[in-house]
Amino acid sequence: MIKVSRSKIDLFLECPRCFYLDVVKKIKRPPGFPFNLNNAVDMLLKKEFDRHRVAGTRHPIQIEFGIDAIPAPHPMMDKWRQSMQHGVIFQDEEKDLHLYGGIDDLWINSKGEYHVVDYKATAKDNPVTELAEWTAGYKRQMEVYQWLLRKNGLKVSNTAYFVYCTGDNSLESFDNKIEFHSHIIPYEGDDSWIDNVINDLYSCLQSSTIPHKSYSCAYCGFFKKLYVELKNDRNLLSN
Structure with missing residues (x-):
């Protein structure tokens, strides 16, 4: 079986060529920088919610925002x-x-x-209390998760939640701590697009031809420019 992760589905939507090179040819994009501070916030939030999962109680932030839910004690x-x-x-x-x-x-x-539920962490002058236009990828992420869980037989609500933690960078000093303001942001997901995308993705994988370069893809543009530069350098060396 060909393994396709949630992030690879997003890669296909962004650039079929980069997706094909990654999954079929095993040529990956250069890796990005790790978000270690964000990962630390994720880990600490998981520990907090897990304590309430074991106790069968609501987390204080769920009570604060009037969320009718508790952390799910699912065996998986x-x-x-x-x-x-x-x-x-x-x-x-x-x-x-x-x-x-x-x-x-x-x-x-x-x-x-x-x-x-997805945890997000950032740092701004003002707390994040709603999803911005550039967070379309976050929304697709939630919808893929909803779709996967439904495929596993779960009764999944269309309402997903972002626990958004904003580090306050307006304070006067660091003092070995960052103050966070946390908000729960609901999002109404719609996974109706996923089946069609999976069909297109599958057709792409079955093709023996690499998809054309995407003019909107920064990586395709970079490698095209690099190829031209290297070709010019070889021509200069051969003269």
């Missing part, structure tokens, strides 16, 4: 969080695709519906 939570080793998995036998993605958290409401 540990595996579903492991994006590299496991994650939430759906195997499309017909297409021979292994589709997966690692969630941050899962809450369950009084109706027995599951809510996908």
Whole structure:
């Protein structure tokens, strides 16, 4: 089976050529910088919500924002969080695709519906209280998680939640700590686009031809320019 992660689905939407080179030819884009501070916030939030998961109680921020849910005590939570080793998995036998993605958290409401939850951390002068236009990728991320969980038989609510933690960079000093203002931002997901994208993605993988360069892709533009420069350098050396 061909393994396709949630992030690879997003890569396909961004640039089919980069997706094909990554999954089929194993030629990956240069890696980005790790977000170690964001990862630390994620880990600490997971520990907090896990304590309430064990106790069967609401987290204080859920009470503050009037969320009718508790951290879901699902037996697969540990595996579903492991994006590299496991994650939430759906195997499309017909297409021979292994589709997966690692969630941050899962809450369950009084109706027995599951809510996908994602933690986000940033630093700004003012707390983030709503999703900006550039967060379209975050929204797609939630919808893929909802789709995967539904494929696993869960009753998933369209309402997902972002726990958005904003580090206050307006303070006068650091003093070995960062003050965070945390908000829960609801998002109404719609995963109706995913099946069509999976079909297109599958057709791309089955092709023997590398997709054309995408003019909107910065990586395609960079490598095209690099190729021209190297070609010119070889011509100069041969003269």
